[in-house]
Amino acid sequence: MTELERGTMNKILAVVPAYNEEENIVSTIEDLKVNAPQVDFVVVNDGSKDRTAEICREQGYPLISLPVNLGLAGGFQAGMKYAYRNGYEYAVQFDADGQHSAACIQAMVEEAQANQIDVVIGSRFVSNKKPFSARMLGSRLLTGITKLTTGRSISDPTSGMRLFNAPVIAMLANEHDLGPEPDTVALLARWGYKISEVQVEMRDRIAGESYLNLTKSVIYMLHMCVSILFVQWFRRKK
Amino acid sequence: MSIPIRVALIIGAVLVLLYFMRKVSKSQIKINDILFWFVFAAFLVVLGIFPQIATSLAGLLGFQSPANFVWLTMITLLLVREFIASVQISQLRSKLATLTQEIALADLDEQQNKDR
Numbered sequence: 001m002t003e004l005e006r007g008t009m010n011k012i013l014a015v016v017p018a019y020n021e022e023e024n025i026v027s028t029i030e031d032l033k034v035n036a037p038q039v040d041f042v043v044v045n046d047g048s049k050d051r052t053a054e055i056c057r058e059q060g061y062p063l064i065s066l067p068v069n070l071g072l073a074g075g076f077q078a079g080m081k082y083a084y085r086n087g088y089e090y091a092v093q094f095d096a097d098g099q100h101s102a103a104c105i106q107a108m109v110e111e112a113q114a115n116q117i118d119v120v121i122g123s124r125f126v127s128n129k130k131p132f133s134a135r136m137l138g139s140r141l142l143t144g145i146t147k148l149t150t151g152r153s154i155s156d157p158t159s160g161m162r163l164f165n166a167p168v169i170a171m172l173a174n175e176h177d178l179g180p181e182p183d184t185v186a187l188l189a190r191w192g193y194k195i196s197e198v199q200v201e202m203r204d205r206i207a208g209e210s211y212l213n214l215t216k217s218v219i220y221m222l223h224m225c226v227s228i229l230f231v232q233w234f235r236r237k238k
Numbered sequence: 239m240s241i242p243i244r245v246a247l248i249i250g251a252v253l254v255l256l257y258f259m260r261k262v263s264k265s266q267i268k269i270n271d272i273l274f275w276f277v278f279a280a281f282l283v284v285l286g287i288f289p290q291i292a293t294s295l296a297g298l299l300g301f302q303s304p305a306n307f308v309w310l311t312m313i314t315l316l317l318v319r320e321f322i323a324s325v326q327i328s329q330l331r332s333k334l335a336t337l338t339q340e341i342a343l344a345d346l347d348e349q350q351n352k353d354r
Contacts, residue, residue, distance in 0.1 A: 067340040068333045177268040227269050234259040
């Protein structure tokens with residue numbers, strides 16, 4: 001598309017946090033380039049020990065390379081700071097492992113524009129039913145406690161594919177303890193921000209290792225429950 | 239365990255929670271860093287409401303009184319917390335060193351590139 005066409009379109013940024021994703025990063029970015037050409041992207045290398053950063057440099061991808069590992073929240077926030085400082089109207093979190101589908105981003109942007117939505121979640125369960133499995137137990141629990149405390153029904157609270165508009169980008173960039181997690185979504189809902197969901201497709205991880213194990217999953221659920229059921233009431237609105 | 243001790247445990251738990259909620263409301267601490275204290279406070283409340291737990295465990299382990307058992311358990315938990323904190327502080331120091339070095343080196347890099 002021409003510079004003129006781009007200039008009049010919404011500035012959208014895909015933030016791609018990546019930790020040890022040398023096997024997936026190229027195919028993920030290719031998906032973005034081919035299926036979401038209207039979207040800018042930036043890879044956030046979270047202190048990877050593998051060749052993630054080198055591969056990004058070789059390919060010429062816009063890269064924020066953190067000198068130390070901060071975890072997903074830190075990497076995500078670095079991306080949000082970049083989005084904020086460069087005046088993006090929308091920023092979408094996009095997983096480096098190939099689970100998200102770039103073609104779905106446009107629908108999320110359109111939802112945000114059409115209905116003035118602050119946070120659009122790419123959900124697997126808007127038109128498809130959430131399966132009754134052990135994996136989905138946590139998701140059901142989170143949906144339940146979010147509905148209980150905020151009244152909002154969020155079908156896919158753990159989906160990492162979330163689109164934020166400019167005011168929310170500003171908050172995520174500059175406040176601490178607003179990580180890309182279900183408890184932040186619940187908090188934003190509580191603070192009156194408009195949350196909406198759009199059906200998307202997600203794939204299983206192509207290669208490499210997932211970050212979660214049993215201990216981490218338990219700590220994660222504890223964090224979310226404590227945050228949504230209890231701490232939420234004490235946090236001051238930004 | 240006597241009623242005053244049980245009440246003290248519950249009040250202690252409430253004070254711990256109030257302290258941290260104040261910190262959270264002022265954005266002076268992150269939830270992830272206080273999860274331990276939530277579990278700790280929950281533990282105090284459970285002991286206060288169900289002293290039978292302390293009584294039976296104390297008897298099993300040969301303590302003279304349930305209160306002794308409770309204090310030893312709390313001290314043990316606090317020691318474990320200290321050990322974990324020592325490791326975390328050490329790791330933070332390392333990260334701080336790396337960050338400081340990288341910033342300084344990037345600065346110098348920029349300087350040298352300008353001079354070229």
